Amino acid sequence: PDVPILATPPTIELTGILFRDSLKIMNSPEREADIPLYNEIQVERVLENFVPIQFNESRTIDDFTITPYQAGHILGAAMFHIATHEGNVLISGDYSIGSQRTVGTAHKPSLSVDLLISEATYGERLHEERFAAETRFIEQVKDIFTREGKILVPSFAIGRAQEILLILKKALRDGRLPPIPVYVDGMVKSVCNVYSSYENYVTKALVHEIRSNRHPFWNELIKPVETASRRNEILQGGPCLIVASSGMLNGGASMFYATRLLNDERNAVLLTGYQDEESPGSALLNLTSTHVEAKNITLCGEEYAVKASVHTFGLSAHADRMEMAGFIDSLRPKTVLLVHGSNDARESLKKSLRCKDSINGFDGLVMERTFGVKNEVDTYDSLELPQESDLERIRAILGPPASLPVKGSRIADMWFGTRVKPQDIEKLICRLIDLGLVRRDDEKCNLLWILTPSESKNFPDEAKNAQRVKTENFKGKILEYCMKMNLAPPVTEWRIDGGFHCAKMILIIGGSQYQSNTQKAAERSVAEQLAAEELLAFCNSRDSSEIGDAIYVSEKDAEILKSANPKGKLLEYCTKNNLQLPQFQFRVLHTDWCCRTSLEKDLQQVISKWYQSKSKTTAQQAAAEEILNRFKNEYKCKDVKPGFVTDNLNCSPEISDNETRLSSTESNLTGKTDSSQNEKDSRLTLNVLKQRGYIVDFGYSAAEQEGPSHAPVFTVKAWVKLPDDSLIESSMEEGKTKKQAERNAARAVVELISNL
Numbered sequence: 201p202d203v204p205i206l207a208t209p210p211t212i213e214l215t216g217i218l219f220r221d222s223l224k225i226m227n228s229p230e231r232e233a234d235i236p237l238y239n240e241i242q243v244e245r246v247l248e249n250f251v252p253i254q255f256n257e258s259r260t261i262d263d264f265t266i267t268p269y270q271a272g273h274i275l276g277a278a279m280f281h282i283a284t285h286e287g288n289v290l291i292s293g294d295y296s297i298g299s300q301r302t303v304g305t306a307h308k309p310s311l312s313v314d315l316l317i318s319e320a321t322y323g324e325r326l327h328e329e330r331f332a333a334e335t336r337f338i339e340q341v342k343d344i345f346t347r348e349g350k351i352l353v354p355s356f357a358i359g360r361a362q363e364i365l366l367i368l369k370k371a372l373r374d375g376r377l378p379p380i381p382v383y384v385d386g387m388v389k390s391v392c393n394v395y396s397s398y399e400n401y402v403t404k405a406l407v408h409e410i411r412s413n414r415h416p417f418w419n420e421l422i423k424p425v426e427t428a429s430r431r432n433e434i435l436q437g438g439p440c441l442i443v444a445s446s447g448m449l450n451g452g453a454s455m456f457y458a459t460r461l462l463n464d465e466r467n468a469v470l471l472t473g474y475q476d477e478e479s480p481g482s483a484l485l486n487l488t489s490t491h492v493e494a495k496n497i498t499l500c501g502e503e504y505a506v507k508a509s510v511h512t513f514g515l516s517a518h519a520d521r522m523e524m525a526g527f528i529d530s531l532r533p534k535t536v537l538l539v540h541g542s543n544d545a546r547e548s549l550k551k552s553l554r555c556k557d558s559i560n561g562f563d564g565l566v567m568e569r570t571f572g573v574k575n576e577v578d579t580y581d582s583l584e585l586p587q588e589s590d591l592e593r594i595r596a597i598l599g600p601p602a603s604l605p606v607k608g609s610r611i612a613d614m615w616f617g618t619r620v621k622p623q624d625i626e627k628l629i630c631r632l633i634d635l636g637l638v639r640r641d642d643e644k645c646n647l648l649w650i651l652t653p654s655e656s657k658n659f660p661d662e663a664k665n666a667q668r669v670k671t672e673n674f675k676g677k678i679l680e681y682c683m684k685m686n687l688a689p690p691v692t693e694w695r696i697d698g699g700f701h702c703a704k705m706i707l708i709i710g711g712s713q714y715q716s717n718t719q720k721a722a723e724r725s726v727a728e729q730l731a732a733e734e735l736l737a738f739c740n741s742r743d744s745s746e747i748g749d750a751i752y753v754s755e756k757d758a759e760i761l762k763s764a765n766p767k768g769k770l771l772e773y774c775t776k777n778n779l780q781l782p783q784f785q786f787r788v789l790h791t792d793w794c795c796r797t798s799l800e801k802d803l804q805q806v807i808s809k810w811y812q813s814k815s816k817t818t819a820q821q822a823a824a825e826e827i828l829n830r831f832k833n834e835y836k837c838k839d840v841k842p843g844f845v846t847d848n849l850n851c852s853p854e855i856s857d858n859e860t861r862l863s864s865t866e867s868n869l870t871g872k873t874d875s876s877q878n879e880k881d882s883r884l885t886l887n888v889l890k891q892r893g894y895i896v897d898f899g900y901s902a903a904e905q906e907g908p909s910h911a912p913v914f915t916v917k918a919w920v921k922l923p924d925d926s927l928i929e930s931s932m933e934e935g936k937t938k939k940q941a942e943r944n945a946a947r948a949v950v951e952l953i954s955n956l
Contacts, residue, residue: 204251206259208268210276210398212250214358214391219243221387225451255307255401256630270645272296272306273517274359275394275401279306287314287571290531294319294540296516297523298330299642301366302359302395304403306519307645308530310626314571316533317561320541321474321518323549328514337513338371340470341441344509345380348439349466354454354481357387357445359517360473362395364443365417366406367515372421383434384417385425386445386453392417392424400633403642404649425453435460447472448479449499455480459499467508472515484510525552535569537561585631586615591658594637595699598650600722605647652723662722669729677791678732681739682707684788684816690735692728705731707739714738743787743794750794750812751822758818766825768954773828774799775888782827784820795819797827806830882946886920889953896921900945903938914938918945920953928952 207215223243226236253259255278258267263285268278273294282289290313295306327333344351355361365384371377384392395416399407409416418424425431434440435457444453458480461467475481480499487495488510495506519527528536536558538546546560559567586594597614598606611632612625629648632638636656641647653662682689690707700720705728707714716738719730753761774781780800787794793816798807808830811822889895901917914937918930930948935941 203249205246205249206251206253206266206268206280208255208276208278208401209252210394210401211278212247212252213394213397214276215250216247217387217390217394218358219247254634256633267309267311269309270304270307270401270640272298272300272303275303275362275398277303279309281309281311281313283311287569288312289315289317290533292316292318294321294517295519295527297519297527299403300359300363300517302362302402302406304640304642305645306527307640308527310623310630312623313531313533315535315537315569316528316531317537317539318524318528319518320524320538320546320549322516322520323524323538323541323545323547323552325520325545326522327516327520330515333514334367337367337470337472337515338376340468340511340513341368341371341380342377344466344468345378345439345441347466349464349468349508350435350439350461351441351468351470352454352457352461353441353443353470353472354447354449354458355388355443355445356447356473357391360447360515361388361443361445362392362417363515363517364472365392365422366409368441368443369409369417369419369422372419379421381438381440382422383425383440383442384422384444385431385442385457388443388445389424399655400639404639405642407655431456448475448481449484450476450479450481455499459502459504462497462508463505465507465509469508469510471510471512474516474518485512521549521552524549529554534571535559537567585628586635588635591635591637592699594632594635595722598632598637598699600696600699600701600724601650601652605641605644605649608646608648611648659722665730666721666723666726669726669733672729672733674729674733674736678705678707678736678739680791681736681788684793685709685786690732692731694724701727703727703731705735707735709739709742739788740790743789747787747789747794747810747812750789750810753811753813753818753822757822758813758815761818761821761825764825765821765951765954766828767821768951770797770799770824770828771954772885772950773831775885781889781894782824784823786816786819793819795823797823799827801831882943882950885950886946893923895953896923896925898949900942903941912936914941916941916945918942918949920949 220243223236223238223240225231226234253266253268255268255270258265260266265283267281267283269281271277271279271293273296277293277295279293279295280291282291288311290309296303297305299305341351353364355364361384365382368377368382372379392415395402395406396410399410402410406416413419425434431453434442442457444457446452446454449455449458458469462469469484471481471485475485480497483497484506487497487506496503497506498504533555534557536550536553536555538549538558539561541549543560543562550558550560557569559565594615597611608625608629612620612628615628616624625646629638629640629646632648633640636651636658638648638650639655641649652666653659654666656663679689681687688708690705693704693706695702697720700722701724702718702720703716703724704718705716714735716731716734719727719734721727721730770782773779782797782799785796785798787810789812792812792814794810794812795816796808796810797820798805800806806827808823808826811819811826813819813822886895886898890898898918898920901919903914903916905912905914907913914935915932916935916938917932920928922928928949930945930952933941933944933948935944
């Protein structure tokens with residue numbers, strides 16, 4: 201009872217789920233007459249004896265050195281290599297060659313193998329190409345959903361169900377499937393929750409799903425079934441897909457759904473895994489090959505009519521005959537013992553092997569082999585491998601994380617300073633994985649991906665800083681600054697320094713060059729963000745020093761300015777008095793616009809204060825209003841209410857003697873009169889703007905006439921071409937005459953220009 205049980209951490213957690221599920225089944229009312237094989241106390245005692253061991257971690261017990269390797273079958277599945285003085289044994293368990301969506305491919309041990317005990321589940325078959333099988337699966341789902349049927353996918357709770365969910369999730373995301381509801385039921389639910397805790401045991405793509413979403417398998421369309429009443433709601437609802445355990449229909453939620461879905465020809469059952477010849481799933485498969493019209497199957501002791509269609513797909517987590525033969529031959533074992541498969545499968549695989557001493561195992565077999573006594577047991581202790589104190593040196597050798605993996609042999613050459621044996625390369629790779637610096641490629645275990653600080657647990661400060669700058673997005677902010685200030689985007693200079701990308705960002709402002717200090721980070725994007733942060737801080741400091749204490753325009757004052765339109769009135773005032781048009785100077789302070797206005801009159805330069813607002817137009821209007829108030833003895837802005845610029849300038853909006861002379865100009869921009877002077881002023885404004893280069897050209901569309909001949913209505917549209925070749929058009933304006941319509945259109949387009 202106290203014997204230690206070595207297993208990987210995810211295997212230990214999954215075993216607990218399986219034990220407790222079996223207890224629930226053994227104690228169910230349907231099994232009342234059966235004596236349970238074990239009880240809860242016994243289960244807890246067994247679980248207490250588990251000892252966690254990581255992939256590639258060696259443990260020595262007496263004269264045995266035990267090392268687990270990734271098997272690629274399901275989460276945490278391991279091959280165990282046992283090294284002794286009398287020979288080395290590798291027990292493969294179930295394994296898969298080629299990456300799945302959840303776990304990577306099996307890893308070949310670096311230590312020699314004398315006796316290999318290998319599975320032979322698919323020793324007589326070749327699998328369908330994985331991509332083709334997935335494509336066929338998706339097309340079948342789409343076809344059944346189109347005919348408004350329900351789809352049941354019985355799945356093994358560990359591995360297969362998660363593969364199916366990721367296939368569906370990607371197809372839904374890519375638009376290859378319509379938005380079909382997917383429900384997950386049975387033990388599959390609790391198993392799905394385990395994957396998030398074991399990033400080092402899953403594929404790089406699944407790590408991304410874990411970190412990018414609240415749950416790696418659930419989303420708005422894929423949801424777990426939480427209650428028994430929810431099952432009935434699903435069955436009474438519309439078309440959907442149900443992923444449920446068990447995979448062979450010999451119990452669990454999948455049997456519940458099968459008894460209710462098989463009698464409808466619109467529905468379908470999609471089988472994606474191995475079916476034991478005595479299982480209901482196998483019986484269902486056999487029915488599809490018969491030509492009997494009335495097809496029936498026995499489930500839970502009752503007979504059910506089978507009208508639903510049944511389809512199979514090769515999404516196995518086992519290696520096929522060719523993959524197993526290649527893997528076994530690459531290990532060059534002296535003896536191979538084939539187990540776990542039918543006799544035909546074992547015999548077929550045996551004939552495919554290069555090893556002459558291949559044995560078809562069976563119950564009760566006793567075998568004895570002598571491989572020669574070894575003076576030393578193969579271990580990982582004979583080389584000087586990297587330690588935690590070597591992190592900076594090994595980071596310099598690895599270089600920064602890149603978009604391509606690096607060969608383990610290349611890293612070994614640099615670390616050891618010479619060519620080494622394959623087993624020594626493997627030892628170094630395992631050590632680098634233990635240090636949290638790399639992870640193996642999902643397809644080729646000799647290729648390594650260098651981990652970023654956020655993927656490794658060794659550099660928490662770097663990871664925290666990386667998350668900060670990515671969230672703030674300083675690069676986006678500096679690009680926005682350049683766009684607002686009409687500047688060319690900054691240029692980034694790059695170099696690599698050991699394990700870091702180095703970035704220096706350069707920006708040209710007014711002919712002067714400004715640059716950040718060189719910023720270093722393991723991730724290229726983070727180094728660029730850090731450089732952008734420093735450059736943006738300099739720009740804000742520079743503009744803040746020039747601007748000083750800007751007057752902030754509140755939302756209430758912004759509405760007043762929008763209604764009064766002081767910029768338009770200032771432009772009209774300058775045109776009427778034959779003055780140079782005002783100059784508007786802009787700066788960007790953090791995310792706000794700042795503006796000040798200057799105007800030359802009587803050889804004197806009048807300059808406003810700086811005004812700050814979220815809106816460029818609002819800041820511009822506020823600066824224009826101040827200039828108008830400076831000339832209050834000549835012009836009165838009747839539409840500008842006291843309390844904003846008048847308060848800031850400590851002046852009052854008194855009416856001047858010249859107000860009458862300029863009233864027609866003001867009325868022209870506000871659209872409150874309809875005099876001939878308005879028509880002249882609007883045309884004059886456009887002419888002056890063209891002469892001074894603020895616009896390239898202007899004109900009017902051909903007048904359209906409506907209504908009776910004695911009371912016609914003319915409609916005209918005015919247009920203006922700006923220096924950047926863009927066009928501004930007014931709305932269609934009406935008038936009793938063509939001239940009146942053109943006048944109204946000119947007034948409208950002047951208002952549009954004044955709001956730019």
